[in-house]
Amino acid sequence: MQDNVAISNAMTIKLEDVFAELPEMPPFVEGIRRAPARQFTLSPKDTRLALRNALRYIPPKWHQQLAPEFLEELLTRGRIYGYRFRPLGHIKGRPIDDYRSSCIEGRAFQVMIDNNLDFDVALYPYELVTYGETGQVCQNWMQYHLIKKYLETLNQEQTLVMDSGHPLGLFASSPQAPRVIITNGLMVGCFDDAQNWNRAAALGVSNYGQMTAGGWMYIGPQGIVHGTYSTILNAGRDKLGIPADQDLSGRLFVTSGLGGMSGAQGKSIEIANGVGIIAEVDYSRIETRLEQGWVNRVTEDPAEAFKAAAKCQQQKKSMAIAFYGNVVDLLEYAVNHNIKIDLLSDQTSCHAVYEGGYCPQGISFEERTELLRSGHAGFKEMVDATLRRHYELIKTLADRGTYFFDYGNSFLKAVFDAGVQEICQNGKDPIDGFVFQSYVEDIMGPILFDYGYGPFRWVCLSGTDEDLAKTDRAAMECIDPERRFQDRDNYIWIRDAEKNKLVVGTKARILYQDAMGRMNIALKFNEMVRMGQIGPVMLGRDHHDTGGTDSPFRETANIKDGSNITADMAIHCYAGNAARGMSLVALHNGGGVGIGNAINGGFGLVLDGSERIDGVIRRAIPWDVMGGVARRAWARNQNSIETSIQYNKVRAGTDHITIPYIADDKMVADLVTQAFDDLEK
Numbered sequence: 240m241q242d243n244v245a246i247s248n249a250m251t252i253k254l255e256d257v258f259a260e261l262p263e264m265p266p267f268v269e270g271i272r273r274a275p276a277r278q279f280t281l282s283p284k285d286t287r288l289a290l291r292n293a294l295r296y297i298p299p300k301w302h303q304q305l306a307p308e309f310l311e312e313l314l315t316r317g318r319i320y321g322y323r324f325r326p327l328g329h330i331k332g333r334p335i336d337d338y339r340s341s342c343i344e345g346r347a348f349q350v351m352i353d354n355n356l357d358f359d360v361a362l363y364p365y366e367l368v369t370y371g372e373t374g375q376v377c378q379n380w381m382q383y384h385l386i387k388k389y390l391e392t393l394n395q396e397q398t399l400v401m402d403s404g405h406p407l408g409l410f411a412s413s414p415q416a417p418r419v420i421i422t423n424g425l426m427v428g429c430f431d432d433a434q435n436w437n438r439a440a441a442l443g444v445s446n447y448g449q450m451t452a453g454g455w456m457y458i459g460p461q462g463i464v465h466g467t468y469s470t471i472l473n474a475g476r477d478k479l480g481i482p483a484d485q486d487l488s489g490r491l492f493v494t495s496g497l498g499g500m501s502g503a504q505g506k507s508i509e510i511a512n513g514v515g516i517i518a519e520v521d522y523s524r525i526e527t528r529l530e531q532g533w534v535n536r537v538t539e540d541p542a543e544a545f546k547a548a549a550k551c552q553q554q555k556k557s558m559a560i561a562f563y564g565n566v567v568d569l570l571e572y573a574v575n576h577n578i579k580i581d582l583l584s585d586q587t588s589c590h591a592v593y594e595g596g597y598c599p600q601g602i603s604f605e606e607r608t609e610l611l612r613s614g615h616a617g618f619k620e621m622v623d624a625t626l627r628r629h630y631e632l633i634k635t636l637a638d639r640g641t642y643f644f645d646y647g648n649s650f651l652k653a654v655f656d657a658g659v660q661e662i663c664q665n666g667k668d669p670i671d672g673f674v675f676q677s678y679v680e681d682i683m684g685p686i687l688f689d690y691g692y693g694p695f696r697w698v699c700l701s702g703t704d705e706d707l708a709k710t711d712r713a714a715m716e717c718i719d720p721e722r723r724f725q726d727r728d729n730y731i732w733i734r735d736a737e738k739n740k741l742v743v744g745t746k747a748r749i750l751y752q753d754a755m756g757r758m759n760i761a762l763k764f765n766e767m768v769r770m771g772q773i774g775p776v777m778l779g780r781d782h783h784d785t786g787g788t789d790s791p792f793r794e795t796a797n798i799k800d801g802s803n804i805t806a807d808m809a810i811h812c813y814a815g816n817a818a819r820g821m822s823l824v825a826l827h828n829g830g831g832v833g834i835g836n837a838i839n840g841g842f843g844l845v846l847d848g849s850e851r852i853d854g855v856i857r858r859a860i861p862w863d864v865m866g867g868v869a870r871r872a873w874a875r876n877q878n879s880i881e882t883s884i885q886y887n888k889v890r891a892g893t894d895h896i897t898i899p900y901i902a903d904d905k906m907v908a909d910l911v912t913q914a915f916d917d918l919e920k
């Protein structure tokens with residue numbers, strides 16, 4: 240067996256390069272949000288394994304001192320984060336020229352990693368959690384330093400392999416290959432569940448990347464605002480009969496949650512020109528959104544909330560009102576006072592309904608937290624009773640003309656789990672869906688994803704406001720607002736983006752675009768970099784998109800040919816992006832819906848102004864989107880069929896999509912009925 244001296248001598252990139260001496264434990268600053276302790280369930284044997292695993296990063300001279308420290312972290316926090324190696328002070332994505340590397344991509348990725356851990360951006364920065372409760376950039380601080388060392392060394396002939404937060408190493412490739420390939424949380428099928436993944440994470444061998452956290456492409460809450468704006472605006476048009484060239488002016492949207500993603504609701508309703516009342520039980524969340532200007536006023540009184548809303552509706556003024564209290568109390572008032580609500584949703588964290596995601600009626604947020612801490616036996620029943628009441632109120636409002644949609648937070652499933660079978664289409668189980676639709680199934684899927692419209696984004700790596708303003712204007716000039724109503728919405732979004740003050744962290748922008756729109760904007764930006772008009776730009780997207788994610792409860796909820804339980808699309812998207820030379824490709828398990836429920840991927844492309852990158856844009860960006868549109872078309876989604884027919888014309892001679900023939904429903908139904916009748920005879 241090789242000894243540790245030989246092993247150390249065999250590596251030129253190692254933790255000792257960063258730390259000549261063992262650093263002091265940095266202080267934990269009051270007021271920085273901390274991740275809750277993750278459940279510790281490892282056996283003594285597995286605990287030994289977890290310690291040996293973490294010590295793989297550590298020079299042996301420090302093992303005696305760090306082994307008990309790591310054990311303490313594991314026992315008290317459920318994970319080994321290596322807090323001692325946390326950088327002192329506030330991490331921030333700095334301008335690209337502040338970073339060192341042998342290639343531009345190596346510097347660009349360091350900006351992105353630091354932005355994902357920015358104290359103003361990240362949910363739990365000390366635990367490397369960017370967003371979504373558990374979405375980490377990597378697993379621990381030893382990995383963070385090693386990744387940065389690798390990125391400083393990386394050159395155009397190499398690819399860094401990132402294995403669930405662990406930098407496996409640099410391997411020879413070519414300038415045309417990705418500089419970084421990332422996977423997060425992937426599990427072998429029979430172990431692909433939360434329990435096995437939790438063990439793997441505690442052992443230090445798996446990372447939950449969420450979507451953009453582990454793919455280093457998170458850009459702060461702005462990323463969600465555009466999607467939420469499009470969802471509520473299009474819900475209004477599709478379900479309330481608002482004409483396509485109009486907005487939500489004079490309309491009332493009632494919902495709940497001002498947390499991580501749900502916090503985007505206030506800003507979004509304001510941009511869509513409507514009036515919103517958002518219930519929130521945690522006052523600290525309301526304060527954050529007030530400081531940001533993402534809600535305009537607060538009240539604890541439902542009467543006052545609805546009165547203020549009615550006034551703004553009459554005056555056609557936009558307004559976001561935070562109701563400090565339980566959403567069920569707010570809806571009780573609306574039902575009892577016969578108040579007309581146009582759009583209704585819910586963004587409590589029902590994916591973790593009994594772990595604190597949903598506050599029961601009749602108790603405060605603080606009492607809820609205390610009940611959770613003391614493991615109160617009746618807590619589950621209180622949650623279930625509130626969910627059942629919530630559903631009754633929604634039904635009453637829906638009967639009176641309100642349009643309710645599930646916001647991908649498992650609300651409908653939670654109501655079913657609370658004992659309401661009638662919420663299922665078939666009256667017994669969720670296999671055929673629920674009586675209310677979810678936002679992707681009904682709105683985002685058919686209106687946006689099926690055409691290829693998705694959350695394209697970019698980061699101006701110079702870190703200057705001027706570059707962001709120039710890219711905003713250039714992107715706007717690439718959009719024809721007359722083509723479709725979606726284009727007009729996107730045009731208005733980018734026109735007003737600066738005014739809406741959406742940036743938190745790096746100078747980033749999100750803009751929903753279709754395949755050709757994304758390609759044209761990318762080419763324009765690369766030309767601007769070439770001409771020296773702006774510094775380099777990092778392009779990317781949320782994984783929550785047309786082609787990047789297979790997730791039967793969300794992104795692929797409107798795939799109805801039975802293939803919604805397969806994950807071929809996301810894997811092809813990832814592999815195809817790597818083959819076409821994106822600078823970074825990422826593939827993750829889970830995302831917003833949990834381990835085993837989705838496979839999702841994304842990319843990063845560094846625009847350096849070169850003609851080589853023009854070629855990558857022309858080949859990779861249309862593929863990234865149209866692979867998803869093609870699959871949606873094959874599932875017989877009408878808008879995707881229309882988009883694919885168009886694409887086959889525009890890209891004749893280069894690309895070609897297989898488009899389905901449509902069978903006559905009646906002919907098929909009659910045939911099958913006859914066959915089954917015959918079988919019964």
Ligand SMILES: NC(=O)c1ccc[n+]([C@@H]2O[C@H](COP(=O)([O-])OP(=O)(O)OC[C@H]3O[C@@H](n4cnc5c(N)ncnc54)[C@H](O)[C@@H]3O)[C@@H](O)[C@H]2O)c1
Binds near residue numbers: 500501519520565832
């Ligand atoms: N916004 C999106 O684009 C999007 C997309 C898909 C899924 N989701 C889902 O939406 C949910 C919310 O996400 P988040 O990041 O905002 O979570 P979060 O936990 O940060 O926020 C939820 C908020 O709801 C509040 N809340 C809980 N029970 C309440 C009650 N009864 N009345 C009033 N307020 C209550 C909580 O205090 C919390 O602040 C998650 O389940 C997420 O997966 C959001």
